[in-house]
Amino acid sequence: MLKNYILLIFILSFLSQIACGQNNSNDVNIDKVKELFLQELEFEATEQEKENYTNYINQSISVNQEYEEKKDSLKDEIKQGKKKEKIEKKKQKKKLRIDYKAEIKKMKKETKEIKRSLKEEYNKKINLLEEKYSKEKKDMDKDSTEFLQLKENFKKDKFDLITEFKEKLEVLGEEKDNLKLEKQQMYDEYSKNKKNVTENLKKINKEYLIQKQKREDELINEENSLELALREKFKQDRKYYTEEEIRKDLLVRITKLKEMINNLSPNAITYVTNGTRIAKNQPESKYFFADKNTPNSYGYAQEVAELLNSKVGIFLDWIGENNDKSRVDAASNFYQKIKKELEIISMSQNISEKSIPINLVGHSHGGNIMIIVANKLKEEGFNVQFLFTFGTPVREYQLKYEIPHVQLYSYKDQYQKIGGWDFDFLCFDLKYEGRPDHKFKNAININLIFFLDDELLDFYKNQYIKVHSNANYYHQITRYIGTIKKVIDGDLVYKGSL
Structure with missing residues (x-):
């Protein structure tokens, strides 16, 4: 506020001279033209130097801001690219797991279905055998030789069916062992693929870090070159004073x-x-x-x-x-x-x-x-x-x-x-x-x-x-x-x- 009042007093004093039409001989003295010219020339050189320095500082700040924005943009770009590839690899990993579980589930389902079907088949055969035995024994004397023979044949046929069923179950057991082996092979393949995906993710991280560093170095070198050019221009412009x-x-x-x-x-x-x-x-x-x-x-x-x-x-x-x-x-x-x-x-x-x-x-x-x-x-x-x-x-x-x-x-x-x-x-x-x-x-x-x-x-x-x-x-x-x-x-x- 004090500064403004001082300026106001100076302005009023200056303007009062104008209003009163006072002549300031120093202002229009021909003998001082050359001296005033030199003063103005010196001031012009000083102002140009200030202007040049201000421009240099502003341009330098502008370059710095520009490259800070470029670096931030580069980080975002690399981060997004890295994120995208990671998502893709994680999707692959998830798909491997889903496919593996689906195959195992399918395998279990098929084994269970074969066993169930086999059991139904032999249950039907035994039922038919029992029905046939029941019909044939109705008209026979229980003490007769024919009845005893029929009974013996029935027991033998039923035993044969059960034995055949058990043999087939054993075959299924062997197939189950084969399936376990196949399952283990599938798991091994899944683990191998999963490991490859994990390794790829690590590789992606490494590659992106290398790429980020390389591009950041390029930006820094480019920024330093511009800064150097500005500094050289500032030095060159000094000769204009x-x-x-x-x-x-x-x-x-x-x-x-x-x-x-x-x-x-x-x-x-x-x-x-x-x-x-x-x-x-x-x-x-x-x-x-x-x-x-x-x-x-x-x-x-x-x-x-x-x-x-x-x-x-x-x-x-x-x-x-x-x-x-x-x-x-x-x-x-x-x-x-x-x-x-x-x-x-x-x-x-x-x-x-x-x-x-x-x-x-x-x-x-x-x-x-x-x-x-x-x-x-x-x-x-x-x-x-x-x-x-x-x-x-x-x-x-x-x-x-x-x-x-x-x-x-x-x-x-x-x-x-x-x-x-x-x-x-x-x-x-x-x-x-x-x-x-x-x-x-x-x-x-x-x-x-x-x-x-x-x-x-x-x-x-x-x-x-x-x-x-x-x-x-x-x-x-x-x-x-x-x-x-x-x-x-x-x-x-x-x-x-x-």
Whole structure:
């Protein structure tokens, strides 16, 4: 809380100078241009080093997380494969046991059935023999020789049947012994197969452990290679923290900017808006300078449009209050205006309103307003082809869609530094989230320091502060069209070594 109050006092002090139009000669002293350039260059190198180190750490963490996820996935994959094979082998083991029991059961059943059938057969034979004996003995005298002979024959026949039955039972007993032997052989075969399955399960465990270790080693080696590559890249990138390399990098960015502009449709409409207006001694129509002598926001919009290869430039003004609600309201208002204009063009030219290319340009918090507008238009399917922001504080306002974006910035831009503080209630920010950044993550960020020559400084001293107050040269200079031309042309101040 104390930190926020200190920041508030600093901001109020800074803004009071703006409102009173005080001239800070140090801010625009031509003799200090080179010194300020060197300071900015040193700061740029420091920021690039921080950015590079942060990227290295983030990428390293990302690689580590990625490979931890791969390792976890590998463990799951191997675990599932191992589990599947184990289940299959256990099924085989279970089937062996079931088949063995079924065979034994079948064998026992067959033996029992043969014995039962044999017993029934001989019981029938004995019964028939007894019936025959009973019939024949009815008419015989019990004391006769024939009866005695019949009785003797009956006993002999019955004995023979019983003896035959017992002999067959003995044969069955021998077969039972054979069956026991066969049963033992079946058990031995079952035990052997069961042992093979168990050995296979152990083998599966071993193979999967070897496979797991091998693939984990491959992942670790791959991760280490990426880590090494990142480390080497970090070391290589350190060489860019010099004036020469920073300039080379800047020229690459300028080339990309030119390529972007060359690819823009000439049929596009370019919309330009102002930033926050603390000191409102001039109307929005005089916020920008269309040339050295003319504060004309509408002319500035047309000049910017021509620099972006489009024929029509339209200035959209808003009140410029320093709070989120004012920006969001302005964005909604711009969105509706743009939609209506596109609808009129669509009807007059008999084309789809969503096919008409749109360029959005904003200074300071006007850039954040244009980010909101870009998101709204893209969400509805409109053709936003380019976003150009000047000194825009990088805050919670971020593009949700892939739109070519260029940001002009300076580390000496005090407004970008304090642009995280809103006046939600009087001069208090109820939702302050800290100092904003100077660069957008997915944009081409171009440092203005390489373009701020004596000509621009003379314009600021002799023209700009006559119309507006002296309020941070580095933030306000992009309100002059000459600055934007120098950037697009790649007109560097110091082309050689300092």
